[in-house]
Amino acid sequence: MSKKWLLALLIVPVLLLAAPAAVIGLGVITIMNGPPKLETSGGTGALNLQAIPEAYRAAITEAGKRCKGITAPLIAAQIEAESNWNPAAISPVGAMGMAQFMPPTWSEFGKDYSGDGRADANDPLDAIGSQADYMCHLHTWVNQQLDAGTISGDPIRLALAAYNAGSGRVLAAGGVPGIIETRSYVEKIMAGIARYTKALAGHDYAAGGGPDVSADGTYREAIGGSGKLDRSILCQIPWAASGQVLRCDAQRALSELNKAFKAKFGQNLAITDAYRDYATQVRLKATKGFLAATPGYSNHGWGLALDIGNLGPEGSTRHRWLREHGPAFGWQHPSWARIDGRKSEAWHWEFVGTEGAKG
Template identity: 40%
Template sequence: MRKVWVVGGAAVGLGLSFVMLLVVGVYVVAGNLLGGVASAGRGLAKGAVPAAYQSLVQKWGNLCPALTPALLAAQLYQESGWNPTIVSPAGAQGIAQFIPSTWATHGIDGNGDGKRDVWDPNDAIPSAASYDCELAKYVKGTPGDVSDNMLAAYNAGAYRVIRAGGVPAIAETQDYVKRIRSLSQSFAAPVSRIDPTQQAAGAIAFAQSKLGTPYLWGGEGTAEQGGRFDCSGLTQAAYAKVGITLPRVANDQYNAGPHPSRDQLLPGDLVFFSTDRSDSRAIHHVGIYVGGGYMIDAPRTGAVIRFDPIDGADYFGATRVTADGAKALPTTV
């Protein structure tokens, strides 16, 4: 069980509120002065890909220069939410959402068992990577970024990319490329500092205004619920207040941006806790980091929204929420 720490007394609470907002201001200003954005390598962020698929995505995501493990993970998450049995209304099948006719020509036997099974992630994930890299070869000589052109070819077809001389002026295709690129940042292991979230101060201010509010399972702060929240309802509402729409549940909120390490946390980061520290889908709790090793969270039934320490056995990781990252998340997973 995580240790808890509750602020006693209104004066202490108000003082901490003021200090926390000052801390946010300092961090945001410092981030803006330093400039730059995070660059990502070819590794995966800890736990971002379910453990059952992590080695597959890491291996096959390096199949060709145009593809990275993070791009492959973003595509799979966008297509199926890691569900290997899903069937779309259009008839796309499995974790990589292959149409049967496409699978017939591009599916491969990824695990060498003599079968090409669209329902087996050991075949479907390698097939998705192989198909991406095949498309990258088709558009190799086309002007522009090779990865963007590959993604555009996946969405619109290689011929359209070649004819357009790059990503074609098709709204759906341009949105797809931007969405996968943004979403991939939540799967990539950062290799440099991640810029602060500009809206962090407003999100924290909202959460602080709810200190002392009783917890409610499923609570989203509606009048009918007496303005009460559960953990992810609070974080969703806090970022909605500053114009960023997050998914409703904690394990989907984890994918709303890149993942700073514990020693790079800044106020406004979402911090997550999981029953399985290798799998983001096992996340069971989220709070808003406020600095000094503490978060504001709605912890459990019988408790109130309060300050709690983040360090504990079930601490999983953090997400620096970005508007583009949140927009890139699929509406259903």
């Protein structure tokens, strides 16, 4: 056994337990164990200030500058998961304040960021600044373990899991531990990053009518009549095969999203299917069965859905990137199409606009 591996196995985590989150019943995520040092997934760092309570905007902005990887949108999404921005929150097990620090963890990482001369977990400015410090500490620890080969996974997810369950449990599990509360906590925060991220294109995309957006903001409700749109309201996707069209507002938003995707990965989004007229819906239902919507009820038939062929499975680097950044352009991976949904389709995405959309 090499000295590096022996040292890694002997490492004792600094903190065994961290703050338990306020659990919100979201679907359990699939943990993708793969090569160490996956691309960090904390979002772009461009903070959507309008989503932050005004009193905390400056503190969140500064906290996002503390270290590479721990972005302001990530910190904001984490606070929402911990306390829903309640500075007086107290958990049944004694976690305190907006960032839900346990007393032992606060005694080590709590600092005075409000300037009143004392570090107070119930002071929101102290809590936000100290949360960023602690997350940076955990992010550094995670990367050390990834380098040593003792854990694997996405660095941000691993740091969040350590915040929730303790670094000892992450180390013992070799990754995100199989604790439903912890997995739900990580998933909620990762999904919430988009809500606190400024649109990369610098403006909002309206939903533009059509079927209602679902309550969770990730897809269009199914209604009859699709597949009969006037072709004058459909626009060709410039880089896709001839005939691959969307409603023009959705196409414009997709084009901006594609620019960001291409800048990141060096190639266009591979569009395999966009608008489907009614006849095409009938044909696909006959050949694909359960995978195809009832003819007349497909959101492809409203020019608001498409299939993408080069993302890989849910949890892959490209899929994670689009899941995090697509909502800034109005494009979402529907909750029903996710791995814990009723019909897993990693390739299916829908245009819901940015107003009121959720991650």
